[in-house]
Structures are given as structure tokens and as C-alpha cells.
Amino acid sequence: MASSRAVPNLEFRRLRGQRSPGEFAALVRRAAREIGEQVACDARYIGRVEAGEIRCPNYAYERVFLHMFPGLTLADLGFSARETVRGRAARGRTPRPPDPYYGNNGTTGSISTNCTNSTYSNEESDVLRRAFMTSGTVTVAAASLGFGPLPGTEALRSDLPRQRIGASEASAVEAAVRQIRLLDDRHGADGLYKRAAQPLRAAYALLDAGATTRGSTADRLAAGAGELAISVGWLAHDSGRLEDARSHYAEALATARVAGDTALEAHAFCNTSFLARDAGRHREAVRAAQAGQRAAGQVGSDRLLALLTLREAGAWAGLGDRAGCERALSRAHTLFGRGPSDRDPEWMSFFGEPELQALEAQCWSALGDWPRAARHAHRAAALQDPHFARNLALYRAQLAADLARADAPAEAAAVGEQVLDALEGDVESTRIRAMLDDTARVLGSRRSTAGVASFLDRHAATAPAAAARV
Template identity: 65%
Template sequence: MTPLPDPPSPRPNTAFRRLRGPLSAAEFAASVRRAAREIGEQVSCDARYVGRVESGAIRCPNYAYERVFRHMFPGRSLTDLGFASRESVRGHGAGPVPAPAPGAGASVDVSEESELLRRAFMTSGAAAAAAAATPLVPPPRRSGHRVGEAEAAAVEEAVRRIRVLDDRHGADTLYTHTAKPLSAAYALLDAGGYSRSVAARLYAGAGELAISAGWLAHDSGRLSDARSHYAEALATARVSGDPGLEAHAFCNTAFLARDAGRPREAVRAAQAAQRVAERLSSPRLLSLLALREAGGWAWLGDRGGCEGALLRAQTLFGRGPSDADPEWMSFYGEAELEGLEAQCWSALGDWGRAADHARRAVALQDPHFTRNIALFTTELAADLAQHGTPDEAAAAAGRALRLMDQVTSSRIRRMLDNTARRLRPHGSEPSVADFLDRYEAADRRAPAMSPAPAARPRRA
């Protein structure tokens, strides 16, 4: 099918770009998230969202973003910030909105959907909010109807929502909720009838959804499901010629291979990701990929290979953020660098060095990333237990246990279980005994660790 001509290009939002100033898109996105927390809002702002605002693709923000922007820039109206008025975008005052043609499918209002999700998140927790995300990706319209900007935006917003919920809560309550948006995204691709620009966004969005599903499967202990999702994302990247998506898929494949006990595969996948990422002008991405390689070398017991990859990661990280940094890398800051290095030293058996890096990772972590705070605190406890300091290990494990009231991650929970087992021989020490009592009480309240996995989310 011959692609339809592209729609006219949106008008860049130069006013908003001026407000960003010297900050990179990723740094500005982080400041938006911090401002949101100050007023009790929940927004999934990242570098790509900032880029879409500045390009004019987002003519008017949803209500949650509007409140955050007004908080950040008091006294400025939406038009002062470079946006169109809400009435002009939503058609208020422009006469009655015609009903959709029979069979044309429901229209998608992403702004209103975002507000509904925010309310669900605030009142009902992660599972309800994840369920609220599933209508975001609309079904394909009947033959002859164009798949356009609204559908592409819906896929992209579904990816952002899933990531924000995972940052806060971990994977266990979210994984099964990825089935509907993932299948709908690929069904939209199969429907055809879209322009080249929309096609590029749909391929990228569907691939990122597949990676998100893979990560949630990985973090909830469904490693074979994760491997299949990453393979699907890699195939999507290859078909669409998207090096950013391909690098992301290889990055996560490397991480999964390491955790699945295939460290040589982890090295190969990380190296493949680096070859692809050389085209993307993002030192931070190359830094993360070097860390993935370092993890593989560490699990192979190759200290020299690990140290070489760590040095590259640190050097590349030191070059700073860039506008070319992918939006999914919003989690990758100094805390993540420290945490991943801690994992390397732990795998090499250098427990004291691992604990030092894990301690820094906890101290540096952005409060938005509750799941990662729980992860690095759990790693710190494990390293301290191996290092022979049970009192400190029990204190760290107790902090991690409290965080597990907010985070549902089978991967982190298994790590905490292993630390508890290591500490039991030291149960005569009061601090250790106190932790073990609280751990066992929490364990009795917790659901079974490994329920039979639900059907793996698949494309239609």
C-alpha cells in the first residue's frame, strides 16, 4: 500500500524552548517531575515529551501538565508558554462536534485519558492505574479510515504510563496489564493507511511497548517471556530501520542474559548494542551499554574485561547528557551508574567495594524511582552481609523491607530472601533478630512468590 502524504508540519514551540534554557531535554524533564511532586501531581515527563512539546506536536498539555507548568512558571498562561488555547485544540466554542461515522471506532482523547489515569493512580494504587492504561491504545478503525497522530500519541502515552508505574511500584502488578496495549499497537501497524511519519512513530511505540512488557516479565521472574518480548522488539527495530530501538532491545537482552546465567551472551548483546548506538550521538547511552558489558564480564569472572568496560562507562558518563539521549534513559543518572558498578564488584566477590558503590547509589537516587531505591538498598544489604557486617546488613535490609510495601518485584524480593538466609546464623544479635522477626511477619502476609504465570502478552 502506498503511504498517504504526510500532514503539514506542526509549528515549533519556541517560547517553551527558551524556558528550558541550557538544560538538556532529559534534565528539564527531571525538573518537571520534581515540580509535579511538589504539588502532588503525577506526570510521566521525559526527554521525548519535552521534544514533542518543543516541536509543536503537543499543541496543548493535559490538565496535570498544565498545573505543573503553571507551578514552574507562575503568572504565565498557556499561550505565554507557547501552547494553543485549550478551546482551540479541543474544539470548545467551535460548534457541535460531529458524531463519528458508523464503524469508525471511538475517538481518543489522550489528555483526558491521562487525567483519568492520574486519579486512578492516586486513589487505587498500581494495579488499578495499570488497568486504566489499557484503553489508551485504540483498536484499528474499519477499512478506509486513516490511522493517524491520535493513535500514535496513544501508543506513546501507554509506554510512558507503564514506565512511570514501574518506577514507583515494580513489575509484579503491572505485567499482565501490558497485553491489551501491546496487541493493539501491533494491530494498528497491521492496519496500514498511515503516513510515513505516523508509521515511524507506530513502529517505535510498538517496539518500546514490547521492551516494556519484556522488562516487566524480567522483573517479575518470567525470563522466557522477557526473552521473547525482546526478540519481538528487535525484529520491529530491524524491520523499521530504527537504530535507537535496536540498541534498546539489545541493551535489555544483555541485562536479561546476565540474570539468566548466560554472561557470555550478555557481553555479545551489549557489544552489539554499542555498535548500533555509535550512530546515535548519545554518550550516556553508550555509557549504559558499557555497564551492561561490564556486568557480563563480571559474571564470567573476567576482572580485566570488567574494569575496562567500567572505565569506558565512567568516561562516557562524564561527557554529560545530550539532546540525543533516548527518552527511556530518564532513569540513568549517577545513582544508576553507581548501582550497576556495585553489581559488578559483587559478582567479582569484592564485597566491600560493592557495598561502597551501593551505598552511594541509594544516597543519590531520585525519590521518583522508588523501585530502584528498593533495589539498591537490597543490594547494599546483600553486600554488607557477604562482607561480614551483619548489623549494618540488617539495618539496610530493614529499610528495603519497608520499601517493599510500595514495590512489587519478584526479583528484588528474591534478593531480600537470600539476604535473610545469610543473616539467620547471626540471629542472636539484636538488630539481626529484629529484622528477621519483621521479615518473617511480612513474608507471612505476602502472596506466593511464583504464581503460575498468566498468558504472555502477545501481538494480535
């Protein structure tokens, strides 16, 4: 329950009126879908807002609330201004995991309830660390999952005491997944991969320590560890460590099979298909996407099936099978058009119209239809919320590559300059850098075209610094 220092949000309670918290949460989710957002709003979240535990909503919820109540501000809704709620100023409230924050890279992030704009606040770190109050391996896992100073491997010795694993440990694993995804949304994978390996080991140490745990806690812990393996695998994938990624995805798949978790199994196959396509193993990519669809059939999510069908389309395109690709694209559009639902897994919140367009652009690129690919890549970049810097840079990198091959060198160079802006800022992604390198090679013979020389020179100047960071 909230501490005595939390101030109830009476304005928000007034706006709920005679509706129950559950009914009001359903209205929030419906409003989110109207503007292309997805939020995991439930009665518990509404209760936390009204109790004053959430002093300011994250950006996704802010957009939804302002859409629901046009003309009102956050202050009118009873929230504190974002800039006034920071770090340790919010101390004294009962620690809770961060609220869901929906990213756009195939992952879900989180922003702590204090609404700080820093990538990882002091308060959120404390929340994760204090989720564990026992000793031995569990304590070590707490520090690791809190992403504070990471302990050495000595701390995970098998002879350390094993404590009872409960809901707080499962919550901390889930929070670590959200945190990694948030940081990846904003910065890309390169700077995160090595840091994320320790929390992953800690999560599986907890899973091992809780081998005798039963019921929902055991299910949550297994799902959390598997999702963490996928998240770390994605960081490896995006930073060019494809064999590491393959190992992490296989670990997640094994966890899903042992736990009988079809949603986790579908996610693991989804990422495995993506990885196989990037590695040039297109038939493996087809098989993994189809296996994922079989698992997803038990989940009841059309959006999940749509994404897996797009993975299949990309694999057929890699094989040069235009007819197979077009059939899969048609099925994917039909499934996507059915809209989101409450059965959609949390990690899928990134999968909106921009990602759909970007994945279709990749298909046409693989088939050599550069103008068509460029049209879809342009739509993806135009529709993408600029808050998600990493994915916007990715879509623009795809667009620059397609424009370069579609004989539009000036346009390709201009978009390439925008990608360089991101790479020289907070985004670090070997995947995006490699795409831009390829664009530079294609434009090498077009230096005399307006804007191309400037892009090529700037790209060449930043390459050594990028290589040093990897």
C-alpha cells in the same frame, strides 16, 4: 488548540521575555542538566504552558522551574496548586497525551497534565481512549491502550474492520508506553505484567492494521510498538518470568530490524544483555551488549553507549573477568562524563548518577568484592530521589546483600528493614524480593547480632503474602 476554558499563563509568558519558545526550551533543558534532571522540553511544551493547557507541571519540570527561578513558587510562575487540579475537574480541555515524566528504572513514565497524584487519573484514561475515534480493531486497541477495563481477546478478531491508522493511534501507543513505565517506577512489575499484555497485543494489531501506512506515522507506530514490547518484557523480567521477557525483547528486536530503527535496536539489545546476565548466560550478555553498542553508534548518544558499556562490564564480571570488567567500567565512566545530550533516547532519562553507581555495585558484587560493592550501592541509594520508590528499594536491596557478605550484619539488617517497608507498601517486585531472600539466607547464621533477628522474623512473616501475590 486549547479550548476556551483554558486560562493563558501570563506570568510564565512574562518570564520568557524576548526569547523564542525554542530558545527558552533550550534554557529549560540546560537547567535540568545542572540539577541532574532530564526533561524533553521543546517549543511546543512551552506553548502549551503559556496557553494554560498545562495547569501544573509534573515533578521533574517543577524542580527545574524552581531551580531556574529561585525564590519563586509554582503560583508565582502562574501554575495552579497541585492539590487543586484533579481528575475530572479539568474537563473541557482538548485531549492530549500526557507530558513526559522521567523515572529511574530504565524506563520513562508520565503524569497527566492535570497533575493528579493518583497513579492513573480519570482524565488521562479518557485522553488515551478518545485518541481513537474509529471502529473495529482500532477501537479495541484504544480501550486496551487506555488501561481501562481490558476487553477480551474476542475483540481483536482478525475479521474486524481495519481502519486507516494515523498520528492519533501512534500517540496512544506512545502514551501507553509512558503509562506503563510510570506505574512500574512507583509500584514495580508484579501487579502490572498481566494487565500490560493486552495493550501490547493491541499495539501490534495496530501495527499490522497499518502495514500500508508510510512516513513518520509508520515509524512512530513501529517504534512505539517496539518500546511497548520492551516495557512489557521488563515487567516480565522484573517479576521473574525470564523466558517471557526473552520473547518480548526478541519481538522488539525484530520490530527494530524490520523498521531500520537503530535506537530501538540498541534498547532491545541493552535489555537482552541485562536479562542474559540475570539468567547466568554471561557470554550471551557480552555479545548482546556489544551488538547494542554497534547499533548505538548510529544514534549519537554518549549516555546510551555508557549504559550499554556498563551492561558489558556486568557480563564480564559474571564471567569472573576482572580485567575485562574494569576496562568496560573505565569506558563507561568516560562516556557518562560527557554528559547528556538531545540525542539521548527518551527512555534513558532514568540513567543518572544513582543508576551508574548501582550498576557498578553489581559488577563488584559479581566479582566478590563486597565492601567495594557496598560503597557504590550506598551511593546509589543516597543519591536516588525517594519519589521513585521501586528503584530506591532495588538499590537498598543491593546494598543489604553487599553488606551482609561484607560482614556487616547489623547494617545489612537495618537496610533490609527499609526494603521490607517498601515491599509492604506499594512496591511489588519479585526481583527485589529475591534479593532480600538471599540476604536473609546469608544473615541466618548471625541471628544473635543486634537487629538481625527482628529483620529475619519480619522477612519470614511477609514471605507467604508475597508468594500469594505472584
